[in-house]
Amino acid sequence: MTAIAELPTPSLLVDLDRLERNIARMAGAFAEAGVGLRPHTKTSKCLDVVRRQLAAGALGMTCSTPAEVAWLQAAGVTDLLWAHAPVGPPKVAFVVESVRRGGLTVALDSLEAAAPLSAAAAAAGVEVPFVLEVNTGHARLGADPDRVPAVAATLAALPGLRLRGLLTHEGHLAGMPDRPSLEAAGRTAGALMASLADGLRADGHAIEVVSVGSTPGASSAPFAPGVTEGRPGTYVYYDANQIRLGSCTLDDCALTVLARVVSVQRPGRPIIDAGIKAMSSDTIAAAGSVGLVLDSDAKFVDANEEHGFLADPDGHLSVGDMVRIVPNHACGTTNMWSHLYAVRGDEVVERWEISARY
Structure with a gap:
């Protein structure tokens, strides 16, 4: 040695004892609650880490970029969620080809983002599974909650697309003034997502996925009743920001x-x-x-x-x-x-x- x-x-160094402890602790908490764990691969971008997360019980991985999707598909990871807007002809074409290989769900938040993908998927004879992204406070991507029923109905009616559920990134939790406020905001975000999912089911949609995602919110948002999975990423390594946030x-x-x-x-x-x-x-x-x-x-x-x-x-x-x-x-x-x-x-x-x- x-x-x-x-x-x-x-x-760049990673302490294996701490890495393995972090993976086991998060996997154990999610398994005990009966919630799926879909870690965000952007933290490590490392197959040795991803394999440890999957071996510990992760149901699949979350990706940010086409490169991450292609890399993990080539490595045989078969359940991927691309949590970014696939906008523009290169990304649309990439999604169609990736869906042909199987195991990819994408995130959409508007007709403008969805229509080109719908047209390309229908022309190619494929069906693209998607989750509707919801703004629970971060105000980055995502339909505002009051618009979710209408947006879901519009996108679900498009050819070549299949609505699987809802997704949010509760990134606003990082701006909370203290840990109790952060935990409360995380529970509120998770409860809102579950409520929206119930409403969509009442409207006739087959909602199977209710996905939340952040490391600051990993102890709160995923455990709201009705949430099906969480997507923390930084937890494998943690960092000085997460110390500051009390994570x-x-x-x-x-x-x-x-x-x-x-x-x-x-x-x-x-x-x-x-x-x-x-x-x-x-x-x-x-x-x-x-x-x-x-x-x-x-x-x-x-x-x-x-x-x-x-x-x-x-x-x-x-x-x-x-x-x-x-x-x-x-x-x-x-x-x-x-x-x-x-x-x-x-x-x-x-x-x-x-x-x-x-």
């Missing part, structure tokens, strides 16, 4: 960036060899943080592309010292890398590839 200290810097503790964070101090020319201002191309550009403005430095009083306060600026007023860090940093946003950080190292303790166990990057 290789020691972590022998790795090149910067490197986890530092001991749950499995993903770190390994970096080395390359300069201490300015007192109290060490420079490391990991900048925004290693960490992503997500910052926690209130904390003035580019990432959370482990086992040190130093703060990661700024970054250029390949350089990170630490604040170390006590001068504990010297040129050549190594530091490990928990990223603010695990998903954005993953997309910066082509591979990572799976570690246990201080030892490197395997190198894992990261796929389907933009």
Whole structure:
């Protein structure tokens, strides 16, 4: 085995003990409640992680991009939900071909988004399963709740499409002022989705899927009666943002960036060899943080592309010292890398590839 200290810097690391614990804990909570778990693959983009999630009981995976859909279909994952709007001729054509291969459901929220897909699917002689996306507060994609019955009726009547259910991303939970408010908002979002599904069933629609999705809401929204599945993603690794939101503790964070101090020319201002191309550009403005430095009083306060600026007023860090940093946003950080190292303790166990990057 290789020691972590022998790795090149910067490197992306995942702690296997924490990863496996995170996967098992979330899978256990969902299984106990009888709710399906459909993790979002954008967090890891790593087949070694996806296989562990499926082995733990995940019913399928959630995707953000065509590249993720194609990659997982090629890997034999047969139950995929593409939680993004398939708008534009290339994406429409991609959906038709992917549905031919089987196992893909897409998300739609309007006639404008659905009509071209309907026409292409009907012309190709395929039926595209879809879920209607609902805005439960995040106001990104999704029909507003009062419009759901009418939009569902319109889209369900289109040729080449089949309505399976409803989907939401309760992303607004990340803006709640405290954890009790976040939990309450998650329960409200889940209850709203279940109520809307009941209304559509009363209108004659065969609603089999009621899908909610976020890591901050993973302990609340999926467990509202009537919700059938949840789609958390970040939970496999967690990150500094999730610590701030109360979704986890530092001991749950499995993903770190390994970096080395390359300069201490300015007192109290060490420079490391990991900048925004290693960490992503997500910052926690209130904390003035580019990432959370482990086992040190130093703060990661700024970054250029390949350089990170630490604040170390006590001068504990010297040129050549190594530091490990928990990223603010695990998903954005993953997309910066082509591979990572799976570690246990201080030892490197395997190198894992990261796929389907933009």
